[in-house]
Amino acid sequence: MTLPEWLAPLPGSAAMRAADAATIEAGTPGLALMERAGSGLAMLANHIIPEGPIAVVCGKGNNGGDGFVAARLLHGAGREVRVFTTAAREDSQGDAAENLARLSEQPRPFDLQSLDGCAGVIDAMLGTGVTGEPRGAVARAIRILTASGLPVVACDIPSGVDADTGAVPDPDTVVHAVATVTFAGAKPGLWIAPGKGCAGAVHVVDIGVRADRDAIVGLITDDEVLEALPSRAAESTKFTAGHVVVAGGSRGLTGAVCLAAEGAMRAGAGYVIACVPASLEAIFEVKLTEVMTRALPDDGGTLVPRAAGPIVEAVTARGGVLVLGGGVGRTDGALACVREVALTSPRPLVLDADGLAAFAKDADALAARSAPTILTPHTGELARLLGRTSDEVELTRLASAREVALRSGAIVVLKGDDTLVVDPGGPVAVSEGGAPGLATAGTGDVLAGVVGACLAAGLEPWHAACAAVRAHLLAGRRAASPHGPDGVVASDIVAALPGAIASARYAGRQ
Structure with missing residues (x-):
């Protein structure tokens, strides 16, 4: 299904997986895409949290890999960074595992004291392909993060929000971000409530992946939708x-x-x-x-x-x-x-x-x-x-x-x-x-x-x-x-x- 030109496509998780795979197949390494994503994430986090230690809380998938890249780049820019994980080291695979290995200091498990003295947080726990309510270590981390009151920059989608629908399976276990850095295109869940209320300001980073217009959800941002309305004429x-x-x-x-x-x-x-x-x-x-x-x-x-x-x-x-x-x-x-x-x-x-x-x-x-x-x-x-x-x-x-x-x-x-x-x-x-x-x-x-x-x-x-x-x-x-x-x-x-x-x-x- 091709959306009309007056709608900006909001690609879902399946469309983004297909677009990522096509980009990699065309010759762009997955590591390069992750580097671009992490770079965009680091830049916005540095702007929103201009001083003080930044906690980067990472999960086991590619979302966590983006967080590892951001942590490395922020540290290289002179920021104090504390990296935490909600998963075991061996749970990270592929490009995420490679970027975990590139960190100068390995992540620590996230606990009640992890955010002490921090000025803000990057949420890189759950990616766009995750559905259902957060569980286990991720759920505990979200509750601690929420209780802290610190500003949060979300990576691609706030953890606990369904990227395809904006649904929040557990309102008590969802990240409320001040901003979300999303890649290639905004996801439906960033514009549909209640996910919209968790996303904060949405920033789309171009990482060289193109999701086509064959989407089923689009954002009305173009006044061209009104151009088809006829005007009265002499007759x-x-x-x-x-x-x-x-x-x-x-x-x-x-x-x-x-x-x-x-x-x-x-x-x-x-x-x-x-x-x-x-x-x-x-x-x-x-x-x-x-x-x-x-x-x-x-x-x-x-x-x-x-x-x-x-x-x-x-x-x-x-x-x-x-x-x-x-x-x-x-x-x-x-x-x-x-x-x-x-x-x-x-x-x-x-x-x-x-x-x-x-x-x-x-x-x-x-x-x-x-x-x-x-x-x-x-x-x-x-x-x-x-x-x-x-x-x-x-x-x-x-x-x-x-x-x-x-x-x-x-x-x-x-x-x-x-x-x-x-x-x-x-x-x-x-x-x-x-x-x-x-x-x-x-x-x-x-x-x-x-x-x-x-x-x-x-x-x-x-x-x-x-x-x-x-x-x-x-x-x-x-x-x-x-x-x-x-x-x-x-x-x-x-x-x-x-x-x-x-x-x-x-x-x-x-």
Whole structure:
């Protein structure tokens, strides 16, 4: 599978093993690759820990070999270095054993006193090919290292993080680094939570190995993802610019529909209809100047099953995209309405927020849909789809999102600083994050509207979801730029969308 150009490949452990082997077969010795890796590691460690003794804690594999190289080079540069190992000397093999032999002083076993007087640590214990929770001497070393509070520079991947998924099998036994030096390309686990939170600043060192673009996970860092969004031309009409229907709302939760509808319009949709409870329609008429409203049957401000037919009619009349579920609440009637609409509408669907609760423990039912489906859950909503706890999902975000995508046949946009866009059986895009202003109520509703607008613009569904995630992120950054992230509210994101999208398009044409 070849990723689009607007994704930076995040090669997994198998891809990196293959790339290393190909490089060695082409004539570059493994010792040379390890020397380059250790050199990059030493340079960053020297910068982050500018003075004082550095402890280098090494495991038995090539990750430990990189640590041995770094220790030798730091010592040669005049730094005080203490080298420790979590394995027996004879456990090191091949290039790692060769670099162990080149040390002027042999490593000592790691124990409780090993870090006394040290200024920082290099973690070279577990490499990218290791899965499962750390055990034995490595687990003990990680706990000691964590208790010390010293700054840690990780080699390739923090020990205890799954390089392919970002999963942390044991949250109590994982290295929390201030920086990670990784080689040839960043690994998925460095950008996907909870591993992302353990990696610190990620630095990629070129060691002469090229992992090809045939990866299944990529990082959205290029604004080119937005260039496929069409711009309005002289011959455009409000319908050709994109038709989005937003359905939901209930008493006390009218804002969700408003934010989704406004997000869709600001992301380019030319015609938006809000299908809302009849008893609350006047509120939406006041709030939404540019959006048409359609009154639906309700009971005390909450949608009822009889509202399903009018919603399906509204979205099929002009071939629109349906954004469903925001603010709909969790009454039996509202959830029954959502479920009927989702399973009978022949149009593309973005299912969000409370609407996802209609399929709690039953994501498989969505596989019966014939039109494209995009789910936009946060961690708790994805957990309800799976019948698990939020904590369980948070520790296995990628695996959990993949499971829902495969079971439902839908694209899953799992929201977070590392928002994941998972195609069932296909590629995964990861947002680079870095917009803390988005951590406020209502921004998820905005995102749902933007996804709807990108779908209505004619983008292929997975591309539409990726484009929406990028536009939403850029708007979050732009909204925070005047005063910082703490005072950002969701309507600020809506207001920032047009400028963020226009700037990204303009930059891409330079």
